[in-house]
Amino acid sequence: MADHIANPESEGPAGGWGSLKSLARIYGETWPTPAAIESLARQNKPHGFMCVSCAWPKPVNYHPFEFCENGAKATMWDLTNARCTPDFWNDHTVSELRSWKDHDLEMTGRLTHPMRYDAGTDRYVEVTWEEAFTRIGATLKQLHPDSAVFYSSGHAGLEAAYLYALLARSYGTNNLPQSSNMCHETTSVGLNKVIGSPVGTVVWEDLEKADAFFFFGQNPGSNSPRFLHPLQDAKKRGAKIVTFNPVIEQGLVSFVNPQNPFDMLTGNETAISDHYLQVKAGGDIAAILGLCKTVIEADDEAVASGTNRVIDVEFIDAHTTGFSSFIGCVRQSAWHDIERESGLTETAIRDAADVYIRAERVIGVYGMGLTQHAQGALNVAMLVNLLLLRGNIGREGAGCCPVRGHSNVQGQRTVGVAEKTKLIPMEKLKELFDFNPPTEDGLTIVDAVKGMIAGDIKATICLGGNLLRAVPEQGEMETGWASQDLTVMVSTKLNRSHLFPGRHAYILPCLSRLEIDEQATGPQAVTTEDSFSHISGSLGKRTPASKYLKSELAIVTGIAKATLADNPSLRWDEWTGDYGLVRELIEATYPDDFKDYNRRMFEPGGFYRGNDAHQRVWNTDEGKAVFTTPDRMNALSFDDAEGRFRLVTMRSNDQFNTTIYGYSDRFRGIEGTRDVVLMCEDDIARAGLTPGQSVSLVSDFGDGKRRVLPGLSVVAHKLPRGTVGAYYPECNVLNAIDHHDELSKTPASKAIPVRIE
Known part of the structure; x- marks a missing residue:
C-alpha cells in the first residue's frame, strides 16, 4: 500500500534553468520574429495581451515578466516565421498527412489563406473569403438547425464568443458545446449543485492569506506554472501544502523561480508539498472521506474535553444543509475500506488531516484529476464537504479553487x-x-459525438480547437466527422481535424491574439475571463502573419451574414467595425456581471464580475451550501479485475492541450517520444513485462468494441499499483464515448479501464 512521499525522486525542480532551456529550444525551432521579446514583456499586463495558454489570473502587482514556460511557448508558437501557404498543398494530399504527427502538422506554420477542400485532388485549394462565407451559408440554409453543431474552444475572446452564440441561436439551435464539456463541465454542474456557483470562489487576495492549500488532481508545474509564484510566497510565510495525485508532478514537489537571480545562480529550490499522497486513480472520494473522518473524530475529542470545537458549528448551522446525514456516513465508514479504496495508509491520511485541522484558512485546489471521472461530480462535492466542515468557503484566505x-x-x-x-x-x-x-x-460534446457517429449531425463549425483529436471514440469519429455535409475549422495552424474533411470543408485562418486587429474604427481589443472570474482587456500589437487573415469575430459575422435572414436588430457590420458595441451588448445582456464594461476592461488584474458564493450567498435549490452524502468510495464506473488497470491520461510539460510543442518531458525523464506507458515496478513484474518492452493498451470498458493504442514502450515510474499513465491526446482512442461523468457527461479520462497486450 502506498504511503505519502515527502521528497519523491524527480528529474529536477520546476522552473529554473530547465525552463529556460526548454524555451530556447522552442525559439530555435520556430524562429519567431525579433518582436517576440517585446511581446513577452507585454504578456498578461494592462494594455498588453492576455496569454493564449492557460486561464491563470493576472495579478494587480505583476512581475517584470508575467508569463510562464508554457505561456512563452504559446506566444512563440504563434509568432513563428513558418507559413503554411496554399503552395503547401501542391506537395501534399490530405490522405498523406494523416500519417504525420500532431507536432509536425503544426510545425508547417501559420495558415495564411482561407481554403476549401477539393475531393477530386484530395487537397485544400485557395478560396476567397466571400466565396467561403457564401458556400458555408448556402449549405447551412439547407440543413435543419438542430443537425448543426457550433463548437468553441477557449481561444476566442468574449466578444466573438457572444456573437457566435447569437449566430447559433438566430440560426435556430442551442447546439453550443464547448471545450469545458471535456474538462471542467463537472465543475460547472457539480459545484453549482452544492454551492450555487459554477466557478471557483477564491480571488487573488485569498492566495496571499491562506494557511494551507490542499491540491487534488492538479498539476501547476505544467498546466498553470504562474501558480508556483504565490505557492512559493505561501511557503515562505509558513503555509502548508498537501497534495493528492496518483502521479508525482514536479511543480508540486520543488520550484526554482526563474525570475529570482539568487535562486537561479544558487539553484535554491523551494520545497512545495509538505505531504504528497499518491492516491489511486479514482480513489479521491475515499481519501477525502478519511480526511473528514479525522476532522470529525478530532471534534468529538474537543467536545469530550470541553476545548474549542474543530468543526465550525455556527457556519454549518447557518449556511449548510445535509450535515447530519453526511456525518453519519463518515462515522460508519471503516478505515480498512478507506485504505483499500484510496491506496493510502490511515497514518498518511491522518497526517494530512492534521494540517487541515491546524490551518485557520484553507484553499482546496483541483483540476481534471477530480473532474474527469465517472463520478467526477461526487469528487467535487466531497472536496466541498471537507471545506464546509471548517467554514472554508466564503471568507478571506479560503475557498474552492478549480484551475481552468x-x-x-x-x-x-x-x-x-x-x-x-x-x-x-x-x-x-x-x-x-x-x-x-x-x-x-x-x-x-458526448451527444454531439454520438450524433456524428450515427450520421445525425450534418455540420460542425469549430471556433478554434482540434475537436477531432480532443474527443473520445476517435476511430469511429474520424469516419463520422468526414461523413458530414459541412465542416468548418477556424484555425491558426494545421491540425488533425483538418484531415478528415466533410463533403464541404473549409479552413478559415484567423488572427492570433498577439496580432493587430484592424477594423473600420481602428485597432480593436478583446477581453477574456480568468479562473478567478476577472475580466481583462487584450490588445494585439504584432503585424498579422498574413494580410488575408480575419479576426475570429469577423469570421463569425461573415458566416452570420451569409446564413441568416435579414434582421435590422442584427447589426453584424457595425459590430465588426467596433468591438466596443459588442461589449455594450454583453453588458445589456448580463448587467450584473459587466457593469461599466468598456471603462473597466483594462483595470490592473482585471475587473471582478462577482461570485455570490464568495459572499456566502448560496444559489442552490436548498438556498444553502449542501453537504453530500457519498454512496460509494471510488469514482469509477467499473470494478477492479485481474489484469485490468486504471489508465490516467497525462500531459507533458512540452504541450498545451492538443498542441504538442516537442518531445521532451523533462519532469518524467522521457525524451524523444510520447509512445510510452508508465507503470510501477511491481505492476511491470506482476504483468510479466520488462522496461522498454513494446506493448499495446486495449480498452476494457466492456461494451464489446475493441479500442487499441499500439507501439507503447513500458517505462518504470512511481505510480500506485493498478494505475498506469500515458499521454493525452493519443490515449483518446481508448476512451469510450459512454465513459463519462454521470452528471455533466465530461469524459472520464483519468481512470480508463485498460488491459495490456
Missing part, C-alpha cells in the same frame, strides 16, 4: 456559449434582437 485550462474557456460560458437553456437569459436576447431563441437544450 484554456485562457477564456470560463468566459465563453459566461457570455452564452452553452447548450443548456437555463443558463441563458433568453427573454433578454428576444428583447435585444427581435427574434425567438430556441427553447430546447442543445447537445453536449
Whole structure:
C-alpha cells in the first residue's frame, strides 16, 4: 500500500534553468520574429495581451515578466516565421498527412489563406473569403438547425464568443458545446449543485492569506506554472501544502523561480508539498472521506474535553444543509475500506488531516484529476464537504479553487456559449434582437459525438480547437466527422481535424491574439475571463502573419451574414467595425456581471464580475451550501479485475492541450517520444513485462468494441499499483464515448479501464 512521499525522486525542480532551456529550444525551432521579446514583456499586463495558454489570473502587482514556460511557448508558437501557404498543398494530399504527427502538422506554420477542400485532388485549394462565407451559408440554409453543431474552444475572446452564440441561436439551435464539456463541465454542474456557483470562489487576495492549500488532481508545474509564484510566497510565510495525485508532478514537489537571480545562480529550490499522497486513480472520494473522518473524530475529542470545537458549528448551522446525514456516513465508514479504496495508509491520511485541522484558512485546489471521472461530480462535492466542515468557503484566505485550462474557456460560458437553456437569459436576447431563441437544450460534446457517429449531425463549425483529436471514440469519429455535409475549422495552424474533411470543408485562418486587429474604427481589443472570474482587456500589437487573415469575430459575422435572414436588430457590420458595441451588448445582456464594461476592461488584474458564493450567498435549490452524502468510495464506473488497470491520461510539460510543442518531458525523464506507458515496478513484474518492452493498451470498458493504442514502450515510474499513465491526446482512442461523468457527461479520462497486450 502506498504511503505519502515527502521528497519523491524527480528529474529536477520546476522552473529554473530547465525552463529556460526548454524555451530556447522552442525559439530555435520556430524562429519567431525579433518582436517576440517585446511581446513577452507585454504578456498578461494592462494594455498588453492576455496569454493564449492557460486561464491563470493576472495579478494587480505583476512581475517584470508575467508569463510562464508554457505561456512563452504559446506566444512563440504563434509568432513563428513558418507559413503554411496554399503552395503547401501542391506537395501534399490530405490522405498523406494523416500519417504525420500532431507536432509536425503544426510545425508547417501559420495558415495564411482561407481554403476549401477539393475531393477530386484530395487537397485544400485557395478560396476567397466571400466565396467561403457564401458556400458555408448556402449549405447551412439547407440543413435543419438542430443537425448543426457550433463548437468553441477557449481561444476566442468574449466578444466573438457572444456573437457566435447569437449566430447559433438566430440560426435556430442551442447546439453550443464547448471545450469545458471535456474538462471542467463537472465543475460547472457539480459545484453549482452544492454551492450555487459554477466557478471557483477564491480571488487573488485569498492566495496571499491562506494557511494551507490542499491540491487534488492538479498539476501547476505544467498546466498553470504562474501558480508556483504565490505557492512559493505561501511557503515562505509558513503555509502548508498537501497534495493528492496518483502521479508525482514536479511543480508540486520543488520550484526554482526563474525570475529570482539568487535562486537561479544558487539553484535554491523551494520545497512545495509538505505531504504528497499518491492516491489511486479514482480513489479521491475515499481519501477525502478519511480526511473528514479525522476532522470529525478530532471534534468529538474537543467536545469530550470541553476545548474549542474543530468543526465550525455556527457556519454549518447557518449556511449548510445535509450535515447530519453526511456525518453519519463518515462515522460508519471503516478505515480498512478507506485504505483499500484510496491506496493510502490511515497514518498518511491522518497526517494530512492534521494540517487541515491546524490551518485557520484553507484553499482546496483541483483540476481534471477530480473532474474527469465517472463520478467526477461526487469528487467535487466531497472536496466541498471537507471545506464546509471548517467554514472554508466564503471568507478571506479560503475557498474552492478549480484551475481552468484554456485562457477564456470560463468566459465563453459566461457570455452564452452553452447548450443548456437555463443558463441563458433568453427573454433578454428576444428583447435585444427581435427574434425567438430556441427553447430546447442543445447537445453536449458526448451527444454531439454520438450524433456524428450515427450520421445525425450534418455540420460542425469549430471556433478554434482540434475537436477531432480532443474527443473520445476517435476511430469511429474520424469516419463520422468526414461523413458530414459541412465542416468548418477556424484555425491558426494545421491540425488533425483538418484531415478528415466533410463533403464541404473549409479552413478559415484567423488572427492570433498577439496580432493587430484592424477594423473600420481602428485597432480593436478583446477581453477574456480568468479562473478567478476577472475580466481583462487584450490588445494585439504584432503585424498579422498574413494580410488575408480575419479576426475570429469577423469570421463569425461573415458566416452570420451569409446564413441568416435579414434582421435590422442584427447589426453584424457595425459590430465588426467596433468591438466596443459588442461589449455594450454583453453588458445589456448580463448587467450584473459587466457593469461599466468598456471603462473597466483594462483595470490592473482585471475587473471582478462577482461570485455570490464568495459572499456566502448560496444559489442552490436548498438556498444553502449542501453537504453530500457519498454512496460509494471510488469514482469509477467499473470494478477492479485481474489484469485490468486504471489508465490516467497525462500531459507533458512540452504541450498545451492538443498542441504538442516537442518531445521532451523533462519532469518524467522521457525524451524523444510520447509512445510510452508508465507503470510501477511491481505492476511491470506482476504483468510479466520488462522496461522498454513494446506493448499495446486495449480498452476494457466492456461494451464489446475493441479500442487499441499500439507501439507503447513500458517505462518504470512511481505510480500506485493498478494505475498506469500515458499521454493525452493519443490515449483518446481508448476512451469510450459512454465513459463519462454521470452528471455533466465530461469524459472520464483519468481512470480508463485498460488491459495490456
